[in-house]
Amino acid sequence: MTRKLRWAMVGGGVDAFIGAVHRHAAALDGRYELMAGALSSTPERAQASGRALGLPEDRIYDSWAQLLECERARPDPVEVVSIVTPNHLHFSVALASVQAGFHVVCDKPLVHTATQARTLEKAVRDAGNLFAVTYNYSGYPMVRQAREMVLGGVLGDLRKVRVEYHQGWLAREDHGKQAAWRTDPALSGPAGALGDIGTHAEQLLGFVTGQDVASLSAELTTFVPGRAVDDDANVRLRLRGGARGLLTCSQVEIGRENDLRLAVFGTLGTLSWRQEEPDVLVFDRVDQPRQWLTRGGPGLGQAAQAASRLPAGHPEAFIEAFGNIYRDFAAHIRAREAGEAHTPTYPTIRDGVRGVEFVEAALSSSRDGGTWVDLPG
Structure with missing residues (x-):
């Protein structure tokens, strides 16, 4: 059996939702072994989390800088570092990890600014490391089916794409720990809902259609009084392949949970997918009965x-999709070690850079009253 990849986490202690998701996802296919961690911003919580997860005592670190320094000096260092901290730490931890020679998995949005994103992308290119960004919705089987059909020409020429991601958990002023940092621009970055879930929508659109956003016109709104970032966004899109698009995201729509939807319209048909019913892809063809494609x-x-991992009728969802990103990343690392060619099937540093550029362009457009803003090619 192939040896498991030695793996470390920065952030994601035992009380962190997304940290547990990463650990469960990485464990699904037996490709990783969690060997080390700097799991919290305070040494006390970092040590407690490391012990709770059963990490070796000498590989529970008080800080991410200590982790990188000590692991690099070991004869058996970790090979992959996952960054699951609040957004403001992504850039410094990711850059240092890349420069120290580690492969990196990083949560989204990648960093706060496009300048940081391009600096990090150059560092990845110069170091030759592999870098994944956990836009996990591209790991759903029926999303990958949609991509295969669109790129295979089943829909004909694309005309329009509509992607929506609607939540309601930030509809009120009072919120807990998770929401506190997500609505603080010093921690989350300059965008709120747009950065948190709008970047997921942007990546999903590009993944399925194969067309990046060429230009956009945006209106960002902050509905909750006193909030320092947007909590709702409406963005018109022009895609590089000529299609038009509409992206909407909100975190103040009461009754909405994780309502991510995608519809792709072409000259020959339409594909529709919804994250809350992830095993179904609806295919409408010109003058044909509606077809329901199901996972498995x-x-x-x-x-x-x-x-897909399970037979049809056994639901697969969020963690399994996350697991597909981790599995794909491990396959690329192993192919690299074997000197084999490999085309990434996971979101890469390029996807992360595009997400940050999308956010900056939308912020700029909204400040200027919705003027059209071009994105870098």
Whole structure:
């Protein structure tokens, strides 16, 4: 059996929602072994979390800088570092990890500014490391089926794409620890809902269609009084392949949980997918009956089949999609070690950079009354 990749986490202590998601996802396929961690911003909590997770005592670190220094000096250092901290730490930890020679998995949005994003991308390119960004919705089997169908020309020429991500958990002023840092621009970055969930929507659109955003016109709104970042966004899009698009995201729509939806319209048909019913992809063809494609069912392509673990009728969802990102990343690392060519099927540093550029362009457009802003090519 192939040796497991030695893996470390920065952030994501035992009381952190997203840290547990990363650990469960990485464990699904037996490709990783969690060996080290700097799991909290305070030494006391970092030590307590490390012990609770059963890490070796000498590999529970008080800070991410200590982790990188000590692991680099070991004869058996970790190979992968996952960054699951609040956004304001992403850039410094990711840059130092790359420069120290580690492969990196980083939560989204990648960093606060496009300048930071491009600096990090150059560091990755110069070091030759692999870098994944956990836009996990691209790991769902039926999303990969949609991508395969769109890029295969099943819809004909694309005309329009509509992507929506709506939540309601920030509809009131009072909020808990998770919301506190997400609404603080010093920690979350300059965007609120747009950065937190709008970047997921932007990446999903580009992944499925193969077309990046060329320009946009945005209106960002802050509905909750006193909030320092946006909590609602409406963005018109022009895609590089000529299609038009509409992206909306909100965290103040009461009754909405994680309502992420994608619809792709072409000259020959339409594909529709909803994250809260992730095993179904609806296919409407010109002058044909509606077709419901289901995960594990007949008629699916190789991409969807490879991303599925369970037989049809047994739901797979959020953690399994996250696991597909980790599995794909491990496969690329192993291919690199074997000197084999490998095309990434996970979101890379480039996806992270595009997400930050999208946020900056939308902020700029909204400040200028919705003027059209071009994105870098």
